[in-house]
Amino acid sequence: MKNVQLISRNLRQIDHLYTKKLTSEFSSIQVNNHYEVLLVLAKQKEPIMQNQLAELLQIDKSRMVNVLFYLEEKNLVIIKRNPADRRQHYVYLSPDALVSIPYIETKIQQINDLAERGISEEKLNIFFEVSENIRQNLVLKRNKQQ
Numbered sequence: 001m002k003n004v005q006l007i008s009r010n011l012r013q014i015d016h017l018y019t020k021k022l023t024s025e026f027s028s029i030q031v032n033n034h035y036e037v038l039l040v041l042a043k044q045k046e047p048i049m050q051n052q053l054a055e056l057l058q059i060d061k062s063r064m065v066n067v068l069f070y071l072e073e074k075n076l077v078i079i080k081r082n083p084a085d086r087r088q089h090y091v092y093l094s095p096d097a098l099v100s101i102p103y104i105e106t107k108i109q110q111i112n113d114l115a116e117r118g119i120s121e122e123k124l125n126i127f128f129e130v131s132e133n134i135r136q137n138l139v140l141k142r143n144k145q146q
Contacts (some may be wrong), residue, residue, distance in 0.1 A: 007134065018115060025107040030074050034067050034105050038076060038093065042101045047090040050079070076100075 019033060026035055041048065041058055048056075054064035068091060071077040076097040082088035093101070116124060 008094070018111065021111050021114070025111065026104065029100050030078075030104070031104075032074075034071055035108070037071065038097050038101065038104060038135055039108075041077065041091060042094045042098070047092065049082070050089040050091055053091055056110065062068060067131075071097075 012021050019142060022035065023033060031038060036052070036057060040053065050064060050068060051061055053068075054061045057064070061066070068077055070081055076091045078094050080090045080092070082090060119127075
C-alpha cells in the first residue's frame with residue numbers, strides 16, 4: 001500500500017518556519033507579516049488601486065481592506081480616493097515605508113540565502129517548477145469543478 005502524505009503538511013511547515021523567521025526580523029517596523037504588500041507597492045510605476053493590489057497578491061478584497069487599514073494605521077501606506085470614482089481607492093507607500101524597503105529586501109534576501117543553503121540552483125529551480133505545477137493543477141481542478 002502506498003504511503004499517503006499530505007503535501008500541504010510539508011508546505012505548511014516550511015511556511016511556518018519561513019514566516020517565523022521573517023516576523024522576528026521585521027518586529028521593529030511592525031509590518032505584521034504584510035511585507036509582501038509593501039514590496040509589491042514599491043515595484044509599482046503607476047498608482048495602483050486597492051482591488052488591483054488584491055488581485056496581484058491573490059488576496060480576497062475584504063482581507064485586503066483589513067491589511068491596508070492596518071498598514072495605514074502604522075503609517076506605512078497612504079490610501080486616497082479616486083476623484084473620478086469615489087468607490088476606487090489608490091494605494092501608495094508612505095515616506096516611512098519607502099525608507100524601510102531596502103531593509104526589508106535585504107532581510108528577505110538573507111533569509112532566502114539561509115533557506116537555500118546547501119541546495120543547488122538546479123534543485124531550487126525544480127522545486128519552484130514543481131510547486132508551480134502543483135498550484136496550477138489545483139487551480140485547474142477547482143476551475144473545472146465550478
